[in-house]
Amino acid sequence: MPNQEAEPVQAQPAAPAEPAVPSLEEQLASAEARAAEMQDAFMRAKAEADNIRRRAQEDVSKAHKFAVESFAEAMVPVKDSLEMALKVEAPTLESLKEGVEMTLKQLNSAFEKNRLIEIMPAQGEKLDPNRHQAVAVVPADQEANTVVAVLQKGYMIADRLLRPAIVTAAQPK
Template structure:
């Protein structure tokens, strides 16, 4: 009689063998589910990291936006202040040029001389001072005798027959003034017309 003793390990599989056998042959799709769960966990971890990175970037951009907005507001406010100061003190330099003229006029009034020649000389000097102050402030007289009539810079009071070419300024009744090429007051003139 043969000894037919079987190996106990071959007949009674261990639980580990059952798992491996079930995974290999028994349960279809068991391995892909495990892989999907593992991938989902890895994907979840990656998504959390990406979300945290995106939130940090959003916070950084919001901070930069708030700072830029505040800086823009400060620049706007400073600009408004500069414009207000420019309007308020625009005449400051011009006024400084006029102060010597005021001093001369006050000295003339205080002097009280009866000598008309000296008074005239003082007035002429003061007029030169005033003209110089105006020129420093870019206020220039327009005296267009002999020039072609320009309605933007001259105001015609009358037309007179003349040998000169038509529409030529014959006489200036009142000087005009320009400030930096902008008409402050047009010159009052008479203009020639053909005979």
Template sequence: MSENTSSAPAAQAAPEEMEAAMAARTSDEIARLQSELAELKAKSADLADQFLRAKAEAENARRRAEDEVSKARKFGIEGFAENLLPVADSLDAALALPNATAQQLREGTDATLRQLHSALERNKVVAINPAAGEKFDPNFHQAISVVPAAQEANTVVSVLQKGYVIADRILRPALVTVTAPK
């Protein structure tokens, strides 16, 4: 009996030790999970902060781009206007001369026209002025009339009004007279 008695407390101690060991493991597991949870919360907060910062940066970039587009629309013609100011000044000066001769007016008009052409060219506005005999191009020319002529059919006879192109886009086609088909 003494064997049974001595083994009974040992058998009873073993489950208590097992419960204590399990409780210790559970406590360690809870502590590990709480630590992992705290790390994940910190990481989540950091990612949320990064997201909000990136979102704010994207919004600021969008707003800056809108401002730049608005300014470009508003002031895009500024360079062109600056190039035309000398032309306006020349015309004002011509009108301020009370007793200008026809020769002086002619010379002033020629100089002012050169200034205007120069300002247009600096802003990529190029004249379309086809020579007589040049092939009619409906992309650049608008036929106002068709006349019989001794030159090849569908060619320009004369230019009634110059056309203009700005950076490869037609502002106005040249108004031309074209030879009739034979």
């Protein structure tokens, strides 16, 4: 008999074990834990949004309350100057004029600091209904719908019209 060697038996790979399927109780517990995490995250986000909204409302309220503060600070010296002028015992015409000029300078400075811009159209300037209010149309030797005379200056705060300039306009020929 021929010498037969026994072939070594190779180990067969083990069949992959089926993944362990979590039980329904485990799945429910996991879902409940995720739901609790989501609920907590939602409540925190909602509280943060409420805080942001409240802070924004407080900021708007403060802005409204103190919006005039800068202008008031610029106007106080003007009032002081007027009060000092009234205290002078025997003012001369020259001292009154000088005091009024200085007070007007302070007032113009206050207007400038607070972006209060004067509207003073020149004669012949095209009538702008967004900045000028024509109260009369008069015959003139200039182009129609142009400013003939300014009866009262207008004012703007930044880009917003506060009061239009009151003007007379040239009538069409």
